[in-house]
Amino acid sequence: MPEIRAEITANVWQVLAEEGQMVAEGDEICILESMKMEIPVVTDTPGVVRELHVAPEQVVQEGDLIAVIDES
Amino acid sequence: MSTTGGGDVHNWGPLVGDLARRREQALGLGGPERVERQRGLGKLTVRERLDLLLDVGSWVEYGMLADHMDAGLGDRYLAADGAVTGVGRIDGRLVAVAAYDFTVMAGSMGNVGEAKIRRLRHHAVSQRMPMVWLLDSAGARIQSTSGSSFAGAGDLFREQVAMSGVVPMVAAMLGHCAAGTAYIPALADFVPMVQGTSSMALGGRHLVKAAVGEDVTEEEMGGSAVHTKVSGVADLEVADDEACLDAVRNYLSFFPAHNRERPPLRVCTDPVERRVEELYDIVPTAPRRAYDVRKVVTAVVDDGEVFWMKPDWAKNLVTGFARIGGEPIGVVANQPMVLGGALDVNAADKAARFVWLCDAFGIPLVFLHDVPGFIVGSAVEKQGIIRHGAKMLFAVSEATVPKISVVLRKSYGAGYFVMNGLAYEADYIVAWPTAEIAVMGPDGAVSIIHRKTIDALPEEEQAAKRLELAEEIRANIDPYVAAGHGQLDDVIDPADTRAAIARGLDISREKQITRPWRKHGVLPV
Numbered sequence: 001m002p003e004i005r006a007e008i009t010a011n012v013w014q015v016l017a018e019e020g021q022m023v024a025e026g027d028e029i030c031i032l033e034s035m036k037m038e039i040p041v042v043t044d045t046p047g048v049v050r051e052l053h054v055a056p057e058q059v060v061q062e063g064d065l066i067a068v069i070d071e072s
Numbered sequence: 073m074s075t076t077g078g079g080d081v082h083n084w085g086p087l088v089g090d091l092a093r094r095r096e097q098a099l100g101l102g103g104p105e106r107v108e109r110q111r112g113l114g115k116l117t118v119r120e121r122l123d124l125l126l127d128v129g130s131w132v133e134y135g136m137l138a139d140h141m142d143a144g145l146g147d148r149y150l151a152a153d154g155a156v157t158g159v160g161r162i163d164g165r166l167v168a169v170a171a172y173d174f175t176v177m178a179g180s181m182g183n184v185g186e187a188k189i190r191r192l193r194h195h196a197v198s199q200r201m202p203m204v205w206l207l208d209s210a211g212a213r214i215q216s217t218s219g220s221s222f223a224g225a226g227d228l229f230r231e232q233v234a235m236s237g238v239v240p241m242v243a244a245m246l247g248h249c250a251a252g253t254a255y256i257p258a259l260a261d262f263v264p265m266v267q268g269t270s271s272m273a274l275g276g277r278h279l280v281k282a283a284v285g286e287d288v289t290e291e292e293m294g295g296s297a298v299h300t301k302v303s304g305v306a307d308l309e310v311a312d313d314e315a316c317l318d319a320v321r322n323y324l325s326f327f328p329a330h331n332r333e334r335p336p337l338r339v340c341t342d343p344v345e346r347r348v349e350e351l352y353d354i355v356p357t358a359p360r361r362a363y364d365v366r367k368v369v370t371a372v373v374d375d376g377e378v379f380w381m382k383p384d385w386a387k388n389l390v391t392g393f394a395r396i397g398g399e400p401i402g403v404v405a406n407q408p409m410v411l412g413g414a415l416d417v418n419a420a421d422k423a424a425r426f427v428w429l430c431d432a433f434g435i436p437l438v439f440l441h442d443v444p445g446f447i448v449g450s451a452v453e454k455q456g457i458i459r460h461g462a463k464m465l466f467a468v469s470e471a472t473v474p475k476i477s478v479v480l481r482k483s484y485g486a487g488y489f490v491m492n493g494l495a496y497e498a499d500y501i502v503a504w505p506t507a508e509i510a511v512m513g514p515d516g517a518v519s520i521i522h523r524k525t526i527d528a529l530p531e532e533e534q535a536a537k538r539l540e541l542a543e544e545i546r547a548n549i550d551p552y553v554a555a556g557h558g559q560l561d562d563v564i565d566p567a568d569t570r571a572a573i574a575r576g577l578d579i580s581r582e583k584q585i586t587r588p589w590r591k592h593g594v595l596p597v
Contacts, residue, residue: 008411009449035444036482036513037412038360062451 002045004067006060010034017067019052029067030054047071098136098151102175110175115247115269116313118156118173121206125169125317126160133158134195135188142183142216150176154209155185157192159201162321165329165336168196172209174247179209181252182216186228193231200330202240204320205256208247210276228252232259237432240327244316245306248290250276257306261429262381264308264319265296272299272306304385304418322379326393326400327433335435340398342374344574351566357506359481362408366390368440368480369403372570378403381426386418391426393435397574402430405440406491408481415446415487417460423490424460424467431467436474436580438573443487444513462596464490470593472497472585476576478569479503479551479560485512494559499583500576502562504569507551514542514549521545 010032017029024046032039051068054060099119101107107117116124122131134157140150154176159168170189172179196203217225235241236259243257245265254272257263265272273280273294280286280293292298299306310316328335354367370376373394380392388411392403404423406413415423430437446452446461468475468490476499477492488509492498503509511517518526518541526534526541554560564572 008414008447009451033360035412035414035447036360036484036515037408037414037444038362039412040362040409062449 001050002043002047002069002071003065004029004041004043004069006032006041006062006064006066008032008034008039009061010039010059012054012056012058012060013038015052015054015056017049017052019049021049023047023049023069032060041066043067043069045069045071094137097149101151101173102177106175113269114312115174115208115266117175118171118206118208121246121313121317122156122158122160122169122171124314125204125206125320126162126167127164130161131158132160134192135184138184138188140182140184140216144216150182152176153182153185153188154179154213155182155188157188159192159195162324165324166199166201167324168192168199168201168203169206170203171206172247172253174208174210177213177215179247179253180213180215181209181211182213190227190231193228193235196239197235200239200332202242202324202327202329203235204324205241205243205260207243207245207249207253207256207272208270209249209253211249211251211253229255229259232256236261237331237428239330240324240433242320242323244320245270245272245296246313246316248276250274250279254294262308262320262323263299263306264310264316264323265299265306266313266316267296267309267311269312271295300382301384304382304422307381309384323393326379326395326435331433333434335400335433338374338395338398340374340395344397345571347567348372348570349567351569355480355506355566359506359508362412364409365405365407365413365440365442365480368569369394369405372396372573373401373403374398382422386416386422388413388416389419389423391422396438396570396577399577400435401438401573401577402426402435403438403440404491406443406487408442411447412444413442413482414444415461415464415490416452417455417457420446420457420460420464420490424463427464427467427471431471431473434473436476436577437471437492438576439475439477439492441477441479441483441488441491441507442481443484443491444482445485445487459596461486461490466593466596468492468496472583474499474577474580474583476573476580477501478564478572479507479509480566481506481508482513483507483509485510497585499580500561500572502564502572502576503551503554503560504566505551505563507554507560507563508549509551509554510549514545517545518542 013031013033015030023043026042028040028042030041047069050070053065138153140153154173156171241260242262243260249272271290271294296309300309348371350371378392378394388407390405390407475492494501522541551563555563
């Protein structure tokens with residue numbers, strides 16, 4: 001299943017998706033905060049959010065797992 | 073039949089007929105079966121490609137009647153020795169083309185074919201015209217060169233290096249290319265790749281299996297997805313051969329024939345004074361909010377036409393060719409939508425190469441700033457962000473073409489420098505009222521300047537104090553402070569961005585920069 005990982009070390013500012021939710025290509029899963037900017041994390045694949053590994057205020061490192069999308 | 077007997081013999085018929093038969097044979101390429109296989113893969117033949125690339129009737133071929141001339145290959149016939157070479161025209165302008173023919177021994181590089189291409193390289197340089205390679209070749213013809221006579225080989229790359237920056241070089245990837253034919257694109261300026269049918273790798277599939285034991289397809293190893301999205305070796309992924317050849321024509325339309333000629337102007341019906349009010353909707357004034365900077369570029373340039381370079385790689389910075397008032401420009405813009413527009417190693421790499429390319433061929437550069445800086449932290453230090461950042465700094469500093477800067481919103485720290493800040497010989501630098509130029513953002517600055525003050529406070533008061541001090545710093549981060557110091561040439565209404573760039577280009581066309589003599593700088597890579 002496609003995994004969405006953090007592309008930059010950041011604070012998690014807002015989590016917009018919930019586990020079990022249907023998402024379309026381009027939907028925002030969460031918004032990170034880093035380098036003075038809001039960095040939206042979007043899904044490239046449509047499907048169901050099977051796993052969500054972030055919560056607001058949490059710090060993610062580059063490469064950390066944010067979510068798993070179930071395409072089926 | 074005798075054509076050479078005594079007396080007054082004028083027996084031309086057989087001679088001309090023999091010549092026509094030889095031409096016919098060359099036009100038959102690798103034979104009907106292999107041509108069929110080529111088409112079955114969704115690829116065009118080498119001669120169909122030339123027809124699409126070049127203006128009708130402009131082709132002058134060199135060496136159509138070539139063959140392998142290798143006793144070791146016996147009496148088999150290899151049409152044009154697998155490499156069709158010649159000179160044609162694109163939009164009426166001369167271009168040298170070397171096209172490998174996969175239907176002839178997998179387009180392998182034979183001695184005669186390579187000699188033809190060598191001759192063509194020399195022609196392209198001495199006549200100062202762009203050189204285009206249409207690559208569809210398995211690489212070296214090992215059957216002819218497996219021994220140590222290889223010790224004399226390699227002139228093709230050395231000569232290509234000498235051509236770099238003298239004439240434009242394009243390597244179109246139209247098939248699976250390995251080793252030799254993978255280095256040609258590495259040394260070319262522009263590399264489009266056809267999705268699904270092209271690849272490039274230092275070692276082909278069979279060699280990789282033998283040398284390192286990896287079982288991998290050509291597509292997985294070096295297909296267009298790898299090189300346009302991950303490695304950054306190629307510039308553009310295209311759907312098929314037609315789209316690829318169209319991209320080559322379009323790319324060259326921005327370039328002069330050589331480095332001593334000006335880029336070609338085009339008649340422009342889009343008024344340079346056009347107010348671009350869409351920008352009010354495209355760009356949020358909220359400084360942390362992301363948007364798509366490609367929309368800004370498209371809105372500003374002539375007729376909304378942009379030729380993006382490396383659009384799928386290092387997407388936190390966009391590069392592309394466009395025109396303002398009919399004049400070609402190279403645009404470098406930060407992309408807030410990806411990584412907040414912060415610069416990383418790949419973005420710096422992409423920008424440096426693009427700036428060198430534009431500078432080599434006299435194409436003015438336009439920088440659109442919206443950059444929070446270079447990414448900091450241990451992850452990027454391990455990737456060598458300092459040397460990659462230095463490379464971009466080096467390229468922008470070295471460039472002597474007209475350089476125009478527009479600061480849209482943020483431009484912090486070294487990010488401001490590498491995006492062509494005032495000190496980088498910017499010929500015209502303007503900012504929007506939203507511009508924030510400073511060594512770093514207020515929050516970072518507070519942590520450094522007031523760390524002791526904040527640490528001395530009880531914990532519950534620290535956050536409020538931090539905010540208060542940040543606001544004090546923020547008050548000084550204002551385009552009118554920079555303009556007040558004369559460090560910005562103007563602060564502009566965003567809707568006047570197109571007109572401002574046109575003004576900048578107009579007043580810097582005769583730019584001349586003289587630097588101390590040196591053999592060359594020592595480039596950070």
